[in-house]
Amino acid sequence: MTEKKQSLPVNGAIGVFDSGYGGLTVLSEIKALLPQYDYVYLGDNARAPYGGRSFDLVYQFTLEAVQWFFAQGCPLVILACNTASAKALRTIQQIDLPHIDAQRRVLGVIRPTAESVAQLTHNGHVGVLGTEGTIQSESYIMEIRKLHPQLTVTGEACPMWVPLVENREYDKPGADYFVQQYIERLLEKDPQIDTIILGCTHYPLLWDKIRRFTPQGIQLMSQGKYIAESLKDYLRRHPEMEVRCTKNATVDYYTTESPEKFRRSASLFLQEDIHAQKALMESNR
C-alpha cells in the first residue's frame, strides 16, 4: 500500500472558510452537531469584508483560500460565507475543482438554506437580507427558484450590518436605525413576506434587534443550524468522503491577519478563548 500513497485521496480536517469572523457562528453549530470531526477554520481577515467587493475579487480571494485548505490536507471545504458562496462557489466547483483535485469537495451555505426555507414559509413569500454582493448576485433567488419554483423571493442588501457587528455596535442604540431601515425596505418590496433568511453569518449577532424590528408574524431564519444539518446529511450520503474526514475532535484557527487580533475579536462570535495561527497564502507570504 505504501508506494500507492500519493495517488490515494487525502484524509484530513474539514475546512471552514469565511472572509472574517462571521463563519465562526456557523462553525459553532457544526461543531455542536458533529463534534467528532477535526476542523480547520480560516478567516481572510486581512482582506475582509468581502460584502461590497466585485465578483472577480471575491472569486480570486476565495479560490486562494480553497487552495490553502487543500494544501493543509482538507478533503472537504465549507464556504461559510454567503458572499463567497454567492460569487465564487459555482465557478470553483465547475471550473477549478476538476483541475485542482476532482476528489475533493467545496460546499457553500446558500443551497442548504434554500433547501430548508420551503419548510418554514406558509404563504410562499420569502425575504433575504444579505451583503450587497450576496443580494446583487441574486444567488438566493436563483437557488430557491430552482428547488422551489412556487416561492416568491425578494432580497435587500444591508451594507451597514457587518460594520455594526465588527465594531461591536450590534447591541447599542446606533444600530437601531439601520436594522429598522433595511427590514422596512424589504417589507415594502413584498409586504406578504412571512419568512426572512438572515443571509450573512454576521447577522445572528444582530438577532435581538432584527427580531424587535420585524413584525411578530414573520419568522427569522438563521443559517447555522441548517448548514450543520445539511453537512451531516451530506456526510451520511457520501460515505466515501466521510471516511476521509479525520476524527480527533480538534479545531485549528487560522487568519490572514495578526493571530492576536483574531483571537481577541473571535471571542465576540465564540463563547470560548481560542488560539489562532497566521495563514500564509500566496498574497501575504
Place this chain on the structure above:
Amino acid sequence: MTEKKQSLPVNGAIGVFDSGYGGLTVLSEIKALLPQYDYVYLGDNARAPYGGRSFDLVYQFTLEAVQWFFAQGCPLVILACNTASAKALRTIQQIDLPHIDAQRRVLGVIRPTAESVAQLTHNGHVGVLGTEGTIQSESYIMEIRKLHPQLTVTGEACPMWVPLVENREYDKPGADYFVQQYIERLLEKDPQIDTIILGCTHYPLLWDKIRRFTPQGIQLMSQGKYIAESLKDYLRRHPEMEVRCTKNATVDYYTTESPEKFRRSASLFLQEDIHAQKALMESNR
C-alpha cells in the same frame, strides 16, 4: 548623456496613495493648488479599509503600493491615508527607501497636519479623530509633541465613520448617533480642546454633521488644504525633486478593485466623472 540615462533619477508623475477613496479629497486640494503637475492616484480598494488592520499588514500593503508607484516611474509618493502614514511611513522612509531607491521620496499626511495645527489652537488643547489604527499608533501625539511640545493632544478612534461614508450614509440620520458619540467621548477626555483634527481623509464628507455636533467655539481642521500647501512648500525647498515631477496636468486613476466600481464610487469624492484602470500588484496579478 544618453549612455548615462539608466543612472539618472527618473522623472514622472506624483503618486497619491490611499487605501480607498478618501485620498481623493486630498488629491482634489493638491490639484487645485498645483494644477501643472501629473498625478497618479492609486486606491487599494481590494483590501480597504485599512483603519482596523494590524501594523504588519498596513506596512506590507503600503510598501507594495510604494513599489507599484516606483514601477510607474513616480519620483515622489504622497501617502494620502492617515492609517498608512501612521503605521508604515516611518519604516518605509528609514528602512526600505535607502535600499529601493534613495533618490525617491515618500511623504505622509500626519507631519504637515502636525506642523499646521499650532497656528490654529489658541489654548494649546488639540483633539484628533481618526481610525483605530491611526489613534492606537499615537502618531499624531508623537509628531505634534516633537514639533510643539507645549500642546496637549488627545485622540479618539471613530471606527464607524468610514463605513458610514463608504455606504453613503454620511448625510443621513443614521450617522448622527455615531458622529455625536465619538465627539462627546473626545471632549470628555479633554473638555478644554479648542481645535479638532479630522485625521482621516474620509471625514470631510461628514463635515456638516461633525460641525453640527461640535460646540461652536471649537475649530475643525480638515487636512486637504494643509497637505497641499505642505507639498507646494516641499517642492519649493527641493528643486532637485521638483524638476523630476513632470508637468502635463494629467491625472491617472488606478485601483486594485474593479475599475468600473472605482469609477462609480469616486464620484462621491470628486466633482467629476473619471476613467480608472486596474493596478496589477504582486498580490492581485
